[in-house]
C-alpha cells in the first residue's frame with residue numbers, strides 16, 4: 001500500500017501568477033518514492049514553472065509543497081540547502097558554466113560538501129562523467145566543444161554529483177536527434193534501475209514517456225488534470241489528452257516503446 005511516507009513530493013493548492021496571468025490554480029500532485037513521473041502538457045501550461053517551484057527557484061503565490069515530507073514554504077535557508085542536496089536538477093540546455101570544463105562543472109555541487117579534498121572531488125566528478133557514458137577525455141573539454149547530446153549528459157552528470165534521491169529533468173531529449181534521444185532514454189532507464197532514483201520528468205517526447213515512465217501527470221487548465229499510467233491516459237476524455245496520446249505520434253510511440261517499467 002502507498003502511504004504518506006512513500007511520497008517524496010506532495011503539492012496541494014499550488015498557485016502561480018505572473019501579473020494577471022494565472023499559470024497554476026489549485027494544483028495538486030503527488031510523486032512516489034522510486035517512480036518515474038512524466039509531466040506533460042501543452043506549451044505554456046506551466047511545466048517548467050512547476051519544476052522551478054518545487055526546487056525553490058520560484059516562490060509560489062499560494063499553496064503547499066512538501067519534499068521528503070518537509071514543507072518548503074517558509075523553510076530556512078540552511079534546511080532548504082540540506083534538502084536540496086538530496087535532489088539534482090538537469091535543466092533543458094544543460095545550464096553548464098561555459099568558462100568551466102566539464103569536470104569542473106560536475107564538481108560545482110561537490111564544492112559545498114564539507115571535508116571533500118580536491119583529489120576526492122576530482123575522482124568523484126570523473127566517476128559521474130563515466131556513469132553518464134561520456135569518455136573520460138571529455139572531462140577536460142569546455143561545454144562549447146561538446147555536442148548537444150554530450151552537453152545533456154554533462155548536465156545529467158552534474159545533477160547526479162551528490163548521489164540524489166530525486167532527479168528533476170526538464171525536457172532532457174529536446175533538441176536531440178532520434179538516435180541520441182533513444183540513447184539518452186536507455187541511459188536514464190539503466191540509471192533509474194541501478195540507483196533507485198525517483199525522477200520528475202518534464203517532457204513533450206512520447207518515446208521518452210513510453211521508455212521511462214511509471215506514471216504520467218497531465219497539466220491543463222492550470223492544474224493537474226489527470227494522473228495515471230500510460231494505459232490510463234488512453235481513457236481520459238479531454239481534447240488535449242486525446243490528441244496527444246491517440247495522435248499519430250502517440251500511436252507510434254505506443255507501438256515501438258517498451259512496456260512501462262511498472263512496479264519497481
Ligand SMILES: Nc1ncnc2c1ncn2[C@@H]1O[C@H](COP(=O)(O)OP(=O)(O)OP(=O)(O)O)[C@@H](O)[C@H]1O
Nearest residue numbers: 018021023041042043044045046047048049050204
Ligand atoms: N518569469 C516569468 N515572467 C512572466 N511569465 C512567465 C515567467 N516564467 C514563465 N512565465 C509564463 O508562465 C507560463 C508557463 O511557462 P512554462 O515555461 O512553465 O511553460 P511550459 O509548460 O514549461 O512550456 P513549454 O512546454 O513551452 O516549455 C507561460 O505562459 C510563460 O510565459
